[in-house]
Amino acid sequence: MVTLLTTVAIFVTLLSDTVAFFSQIPVTEFLTSTNWSPNPAGGGQVFGIVPLVIGTLTVTITAAFIALPVGTLTAIYLSEYATSNARSILKPLLEILAGIPTVVYGYFALVYITPVLKATLFPEISTFNALSASLMVGIMTIPMVSSISEDAMSAVPDDLRQAGYGLGATKFEVSTGIVVPASVSGIASSYILAVSRAIGETMIVVVAMGAQARMPAVQELAFGIPFVNPADVLLDSGMTITVAMVQIAGGDLVGGTIPYDAMFALGLTLFVVTLVMNVFSDIIAQRYREEY
C-alpha cells in the first residue's frame, strides 16, 4: 500500500505546485521559449524548457551511442560466447558499474575525463562539457542494457540454436541471425529503460556538465538545411532538466515562489516521461516473455 501511496503522493505533490506554476507562467512559454533563466536577479525570469530538453537530449543520445552497442555486444558475449566461469566473473563486475554512486562518476568526468580529452582529442573543450558527462552516463547504463538483453537472449530456447547449427550456421550466424532477432523485444525494452535512466540522471551532469542553459548555434548547411555542429553542443557546457532542478534547489528554497514551482513543473515532466517509457518498456518485455 505504501508503494501505491508513494506514487500517488509523488504525483499529487508534483501536480499541485505545477498547477501553481502554470497559473503564473503560460504553458506556451514553458514549452516554446528558448530561454531558461529562473533567477530574478538576472534580468527577468523566463522559463522555457526547450534549451533544457536540448541539453537532456544531447546527453541521452551521446550516452546511448555508448551504452546501447556496448551493452548489446556484452549481452551477446555473455549469453552466447562466454564460458560459465567467465560469466560468473563478468556479471558481478558489470553490476559494479551500476553500483558506483553517480556523484563519483561526475567527479571522474570532471577531474579525469575532461583533462584527458583536452590533452588528446579536443584541445578546445571547456571545463564543463556535455561530452565527458555523457561518456560517464553511457558507461553507467551499460549494465542495464546488458543484463536485461542477456536475460532475453538466454530465454531464447536452445532448440532454435540447435536448428541453426544443424543447418550449418556458424556461431556468429546463430548469434546474430537467430538469437538476436528472436530476443529483439527484450533488447528494445532494455534500450528504453537505459534511455529513461539517462534522461533522469542527475549528479553526473550536475558535476561535469555545468549549468548553462544554451541553445546551440544553428548554422546553415548547403541548400539552406539547418545544421547544428555536434562539437558545439558536446564540447561546451549545457543544462539538462535535472540540472535545472538541482540549480534551483541549491538556491534558497522558499515555497510558493515561481522558481520553486518551476522545479516541480520540471519534475512532473521528468516523472511523466520516465513513467511512460517504463510502462512502454514493460509492455514490450511482456511480449518476449510470452513468445516461448
Add this chain to the structure above:
Amino acid sequence: MGTDNAHAGGFGEVSRVRGIVFEYLSLGASVLGIFALAVLLVYVTIDAFDLANASPEWLLTYFVTLVVPYLAFCLYSANDRTLTRRTLGVLGGGLVATAVVFTAIETVVRPIPRLTWQLAYLFVVALPLTGYVTYVGSRGRVGQVGFGLLGRLIGGTAIGLALGILFLVFDPRLWFLAYTLGFVPAAAAYGYGRLRSAPRAITAAIPIGLLGTVAAVALRSVVDTYPTTVLIYLWTLAIPIALAGALVAADRGGRIAAAAVGGAPLALAAAVGLFGEAAGLGIGGPNALLVLTLAGVPTAVFLHRVADVGEGAVGLALPVLLAVGALAGALLVEAWGVPAPDPWLNGMFVTEAPSRTPEDAGLYPAIVGSVIIIAMVALLSFALGVGTSVFLEEYTAGSGTVGSLTRLLQINIANLAAIPSVVYGLLGLGLFANLLGLGFGTAVTVSLTLSLLILPITIISAQEAIRSVPDDLRRGSDAMGATRWQTTKNVVLPEAFPGILTGTILALGRAIGETAPLIMVGAATTVFSPPSSLFSKFSAMPMQIYAWAGFPQAEFRYGVVAAGVITLLIILVGMNGTAILLRNRAERGH
C-alpha cells in the same frame, strides 16, 4: 566405389573470420566499461593516497613487509603447490612484463601521467593477484580462521564506532531510562516465562517493555542526575553483549569458558573505557568502551570456537602478521629515510571538520551524517519493505479484484524503481519538508525520502527471498493447523531472513551514495560540526564530495575529493561485501 569418396577432399571450409572478429569485439565490449572504471579507480586511489610521490624504495619496503607475508599466509592456507608456483611465476614474470611494456609505451607512445611502472605493477599484477590468492586462501581452514578473526575485529570496530556516532543524535540518557525501565523488565519477564514455562509472563513481556519506555520518556524531563556516558554504555550495551557472548560460549563449552568469553573482553573494555584516559593510554572514554566490547566479545567467542575445534589455529596469527608488517614497514622507511607519500586519506581526514584549506579538510561531520541517515533508512525501509512484501507474497489472492489490485501494485513497484531519484527529492521537499514541516535538509526528511527511494528495491528483493522459500515448508506448517500469520512468522520469515537482509543492505548501498535527492530536500553541502539532533542541518558524504568537486584548487580536486571518494567507496564495498558474505552463508546453509 568411386562415389563413396565423394567427400574425400573434405567438406570445404566456412570462413570464421567474421565470427572471430565479432567474438573478440563483443568480449572487448564486455570489459570496456569495467576497464574504464578500473583505470579511473586506480587514478583516484593514487590521488587519495598520494602514491604518485611514493618512491620505489617506499613501495618495495611495504611490499616486502606487508604484501609478501600476507601472500605467504594465504598460500600456506591454500596449501596448493601449483598455486604457489604460479603465484611466484606471476609475481616475477609480471614484474618484468610490466616494466618492459610500461617503459615501451612511455618511450614509443607518450608518457603516462602520474604513473610509474612500479605503481602499474602494483595495480595490474600485485593487486589482482592478491585478490585471487585471498579468495583461494580464505577457503582453507587456516584462512577461514585468520579472515574470520580479522573480519570480527574490523566489523566490531566499525559497528562500535557507528553506534558511538548514533548516540550523538539519540539521547543516551533517554536510552538509559528506556533500557532500564522497559527492556530489562521485559527481558526478565520473558526469561522467567521461558524458564518456568509460564506463558503469561511471556505475553506480558511486550506490554511491560512498552510501559517502561513510555515511563522513561515521561521521566526524562524530571530526572536530572544520570550516570556518566561510559557507565550508561557499560550497563546498557557492554554487559548485555558480553552476556550474549557468554551464552553462546556456554552452549558449547560450559561455565568457565562462558565466564572467560564474556568476562575478559568486558573487563578490558570497562577498564579502558573508565580509566584509559586517566592512565594515559591515549584512548578511553565511551567510544573506546563500545569499540572494545563490540570487537572484543565476538572475537572472544570466535577464539573459543577455534580453540574448541582445534583446527587452523595458526590462522589467528594473521592480524598480528599484518600489524607487525605495517609497523616494521614504517620503522624501516623511517630508518632508511626514503621519501614517503603524504596521503590525503589519513586519520585526520576522517576525524576533522571540512575546511577551506585543503590540508585541514576533513569528512567527519559528513560521515556522521551518512551513518545516522543510513541507520534510520535501514530501520524504515526494512520494516516497510518486509511488511509490503509479506503482504504481497503471502496474503494476496491470484485472481479477482484483489488479484488485479496486486498486479497493479506489482507493476507500480517496478515503475517506482525506475523513477529518477531527483524526482523523489522533489517528493521529499514538497511532502516532508514543506507539508509536514519536518524541515529542510534535516535527518528525518532525508531519511524518509531515501527510504521511499529504495523501498521498491527492498520490496522486490524481499519478495524474491520470500518466494524462494519452498512451498513444502508452508504446506507442512499449514498441515499442523498453523494460521497464515503463524506460518509466515515461524516458517517463512526465518527462512527468507538472510535473503531479505542481503537485499536491504544492497539497497542501503544505493541510498548511501545518493546525492540528488539530498540536494533537492535542501541538505547542507558542508557542515562544520556533527549534527546534534535529528532536526539539525545535515550533510552526508556524497554531498560533501559534490561540494568539494566544485572547488577550483588542484589540491581539492585531486586530493581531498579523491580521499572522500575512496572513503565512500570503502564504506560501500564494506556494506556490499557484508551482504554477499551473508548471502553465501545462507546459500551454504541450505
Add this chain to the structure above:
Amino acid sequence: MSNTDTSDSLITTDVETGSNDRTAPSNRTAVAARDLNVFYGDEQAIDDVSIEIPEKRVTALIGPSGCGKSTFLRCINRMNDMIDVCRVEGDVTFGGKNVYDADVDPVALRRKIGMVFQKPNPFPKSIRDNVAYGLKIQGFDGDVDARVEESLKGAALWDEVKDQLDSSGLDLSGGQQQRLCIARAIAPDPEVILMDEPTSALDPVAASKIEDLIDDLAEEYTVIIVTHNMQQAARISDRTAVFLTGGQLVEYDDTTKIFEDPEEQRVEDYITGKFG
C-alpha cells in the same frame, strides 16, 4: 579407389571397409561408423558401434531411451561437438571421409547434412525466411523464391501455406511446423537428412503425414531417423538398427528381417515388448 589423398591412411582403410560391404551390395554407403565410442564425461554413451548406412534409403535407429541412438545421430553431423564433456573415439565417415578428421570443418559438414529435431523448432521469422535461412547463410545465389517453393512442396506444405509465406512460422500448427522444419532442412539440398524422433511431439494425424513425407524423401535423400515408435520404424524404414542400453548396436539388418526374424533374442524381446 579414386581417393587422391593417399597420405591419409584412415580414409584408405575406410574405403576398404566400404568395398567389403556385405549387407547391401547393390547400394552405395552414405554414412558409416567404425569402432565408434562416445563418452559423456566418464559415462559411455556409445559402445564400439560399427555400421554402414546405405544411400537413398530410410534407416531407422530404434531402442529404449538412453541407448545412444540420438547420440549416434548427432555424431554424424558433429552436433555433439557443442557438448563440452562429450568425447568421440573411432571413425564416422560420410561419403568416404572421416568427419572427425582434423581438417574437417564441422560447420561445412553440417551444410551437407540436414537435421530435423524432436520438437518442431521454426525460427521466429516468416515462413519464407525460415526456409530460406540455410540458403542465406550458405550464400546461395540462385532463385531463392523458387527454391523455397520447391522445398515447401517437397515437405508437402506448399498448398497449405502458399498464401501466407510472410506470416510467422510460429503461427502454424505443430505438424505444419515440423514440415516447415523439414522444408528448411531440405532447402539447401543436403545429401543426408537426420531426424531425431520427428513425430514424437505430434498428434497421430500430423505424425502420419510426416511418415508419408519421409517415404517420399527417400527418393532423393538418405534419411536416418531415430524413433521410439517401433511400428513407425517398421512402416517407413528399409533398414533398421537396434541399439540397446549401454550404447551397443545389437542388430542391424533389413527392416523386415529385424521385425520378422531377428537373430538376437534380446532384439526379439525388445520388439515384442518384453524389454525396454
